Amino acid sequence: MPADPTTCSSGAAELTSVVRQYYGSTLTSSDDLRTTACCDATAVPPELRPLLARLHPEVLSRYYGCGLVAPPLLEGARVLDLGCGSGRDAYLLAQLVGPSGEVVGVDMTPEQLAVANRHREYHAEQFGYANVRFVAGIIEQLDQLHLEPASFDLVISNCVVNLSTDKLAVLQGVRQLLKPGGEFYFADVYADRRIPEALRQDPVLYGECLSGALYWNDFRRLAQQAGFLDPRLVADRPLAITDPDLAAKTGEIRFFSATYRLFRIDGLEDACEDHGQAVIYRGTIPAYPHLLRFDQHHAIETGRVFPVCGNTYRMLAESRLAPHFSFIGDFSHHYGLFPGCGGALPFTSASTGSACC
Numbered sequence: 001m002p003a004d005p006t007t008c009s010s011g012a013a014e015l016t017s018v019v020r021q022y023y024g025s026t027l028t029s030s031d032d033l034r035t036t037a038c039c040d041a042t043a044v045p046p047e048l049r050p051l052l053a054r055l056h057p058e059v060l061s062r063y064y065g066c067g068l069v070a071p072p073l074l075e076g077a078r079v080l081d082l083g084c085g086s087g088r089d090a091y092l093l094a095q096l097v098g099p100s101g102e103v104v105g106v107d108m109t110p111e112q113l114a115v116a117n118r119h120r121e122y123h124a125e126q127f128g129y130a131n132v133r134f135v136a137g138i139i140e141q142l143d144q145l146h147l148e149p150a151s152f153d154l155v156i157s158n159c160v161v162n163l164s165t166d167k168l169a170v171l172q173g174v175r176q177l178l179k180p181g182g183e184f185y186f187a188d189v190y191a192d193r194r195i196p197e198a199l200r201q202d203p204v205l206y207g208e209c210l211s212g213a214l215y216w217n218d219f220r221r222l223a224q225q226a227g228f229l230d231p232r233l234v235a236d237r238p239l240a241i242t243d244p245d246l247a248a249k250t251g252e253i254r255f256f257s258a259t260y261r262l263f264r265i266d267g268l269e270d271a272c273e274d275h276g277q278a279v280i281y282r283g284t285i286p287a288y289p290h291l292l293r294f295d296q297h298h299a300i301e302t303g304r305v306f307p308v309c310g311n312t313y314r315m316l317a318e319s320r321l322a323p324h325f326s327f328i329g330d331f332s333h334h335y336g337l338f339p340g341c342g343g344a345l346p347f348t349s350a351s352t353g354s355a356c357c
Contacts, residue, residue: 044068047287051095054126055088056119062086062112065158066209066257067187067235072285073320076100077153080177082139082170082186083107083160087116090132091123093156099129104152106145108138140166142173152177153320157186159257162212167219171226171262178264181319184228185261189213189239192254192345205246210239210255216346228262229270230311232295235259236347256347261295265318272309272338277329279306279316284324292324296348297340309338 044052048070052060062085069089074096081090084105094103107113116134124130137145139160155174164170174184194215205211214222223231236258241247283289283302292300294316300306305328308316316325 045287048092051092052088054095054123055091056122058115059086059088059091059119062115063088065089065187066189067158067259069156069158069185069187069259070096071154071183071185071261072288073324074101074154077320078151079103080147080152080155081105082155082157082174083163084116084134085109085112087119087132087134089156089158090116090134091119094123094132095127097131099131101131103132104147105132105134106137106139106142107134108136110136139173140164140169142170142177147177149176150179153179153182155182155184155186157184157188159188159209161186162189162209162214163206164212167214168222168226171223171228174262175227175264180264180266183261183263183319185234185259187257187259190216190219190256190258190347192216192256192350194218195253199249202249205249208246210241210246210250213255216256216258217343223260223262224270227264229268230263230272230315232261232263232315233258233297233346234261234293234295236296236349238347238349254350256349258347263315263319265314267314268311272311272341274335274338275310275313275329275331276333276335277308277310277313277327277331279308279313279328280304280326281306282324282326285321294321296346309341 045068064085065088070093074093075098077097078101079093079097081093081103084090084107087105090103090105094101097103105116107116113134113136120130120132123132135145139157155178161167161170171184178184189209191213192215195211195213199205199211202211220231236256239255239257241250241255279300281292281300281302281304285292290302294300294312298306298308298312310331313327313329316322317327
């Protein structure tokens with residue numbers, strides 16, 4: 001795999017400046033966006049709608065995410081929000097982690113952070129507690145933000161990694177901050193091929209979350225290089241480029257919004273290996289009494305013996321999900337590659353194939 005093209009560009013600082021200006025002053029609300037890339041079209045689950053309704057209107061109007069980054073079982077969790085912007089996701093998750101949890105938002109855009117901080121007291125009054133704080137910084141340098149290593153249960157980001165000029169540094173920094181068994185659960189934009197360098201330097205395409213998008217297979221390789229050996233696709237949707245000028249520039253490149261979950265778990269392998277293991281979901285996760293969709297290829301029905309590969313076994317057994325499962329088998333036997341693993345374009349909305357198990 002070639003190095004992440006954005007890390008090799010002499011214009012990395014210029015691109016960072018472009019992003020800061022685009023989200024600080026060029027965009028004044030989500031209505032100013034020229035594509036659907038940084039716009040969340042995912043249906044909000046019914047249980048989360050009342051939580052969003054409690055957020056300040058200005059926070060909601062300055063939201064530029066591309067997915068829903070609220071996995072279950074967050075009560076008491078410590079969460080880091082990368083590129084938190086106006087704070088929509090941070091204030092949403094603050095209600096899910098509750099008074100015993102904490103949400104820390106990081107952003108490099110002063111105008112966005114001003115909106116987020118301006119409404120801290122408003123949300124504390126709404127929730128009955130204050131558990132959110134915001135830090136100015138860039139996500140490529142998480143090690144310089146005085147955040148304690150291995151101190152977060154969950155790291156999220158919403159249509160932000162594609163804007164980074166050093167995506168490997170972001171992934172490595174996230175892994176250092178996660179507790180063992182913690183996860184990076186994030187939505188972002190991906191392409192079905194590598195983006196030409198000329199398009200990467202286009203300020204509007206970059207600001208609209210398109211030309212900074214990784215080719216999906218290069219993302220998988222970068223994730224593995226950072227220590228996340230088995231990225232799991234949770235959801236995806238195709239992106240429409242509705243602006244004719246931008247569509248003419250991108251040509252036949254297809255873009256997707258996708259949510260992945262990456263676990264910091266030692267012992268994961270770079271393929272789905274079969275050890276004859278299985279799990280049984282107990283149906284005890286709130287809002288999921290009958291079926292838990294762990295990722296795009298694991299819809300686990302309550303009470304049913306569900307065969308899994310070794311990686312899935314570890315992800316469930318060594319994370320906050322463990323109390324909600326029974327586990328069958330160990331790693332004493334190996335039966336080869338788990339059936340169904342492959343290497344095609346993973347996004348189901350592309351209708352071109354399937355991914356691991």
